[in-house]
Amino acid sequence: MTKTIALAATLLSGFALPATAMAAESDGPLQIKLLGTAVLPDGKITSLDVNVAGIPATTQTEASENVVPTIAIEYFFTDNFSIETICCVTQHDVDATAGLAGAELVSNARLIPATFTAKYHFDAGAIKPYVGAGATYFLWISDKPGAATIPLGVTDTDLSDEFGFVLQAGVDIPVNDKGLGVSFDAKRYFVDTTARWYAGNTLAIQTEHKLDPWVLSAGLSYRF
Structure with a gap:
């Protein structure tokens, strides 16, 4: 987070003056x-609802971080109002941090975070800060049982697809008069999932999770 803020400050200072022109x-x-x-x-x-496998009641987890390429497409209805959608696939493992500390519970969970936001762009000269809010649908396209669950008899893992809410803020900075610019964006998602581990056809473990990721982006933009 600190490195991201420092990079943003450096680029802002470098582009602020030419952008106004x-x-x-x-x-x-x-x-x-x-x-x-x-x-x-x-x-x-947030809750352990089924525990046939007998994992500790104090078990807590965290998902791994990831860096991925993202494409965003945005349409401006006016200078101040736009809608935006993003496209990316991100992959995560889920490990226990308490109860079974260090144990891998979910492996290679791949997610499409389908997201639409409505954005308001402030009048600040050529530099365009914005805020936004919208909806997301977390679509899990694959997941596998973690290595630590296989000795418990787990043969399959499932993460439920869910709707959620997202808040957004960022800034667009033009670098020439041909539509090219740089963009910095931060989103906070609020979305849950139900995780299920099966031993054959038997539901062995079921937990409710808050996911709530921060999603920080930087890159190039082209407006036309």
């Missing part, structure tokens, strides 16, 4: 962004 005629209704995105889960187990 950019002509407005390049501001078309469509903007496409190619971003590098850090996905930083910040969730926890």
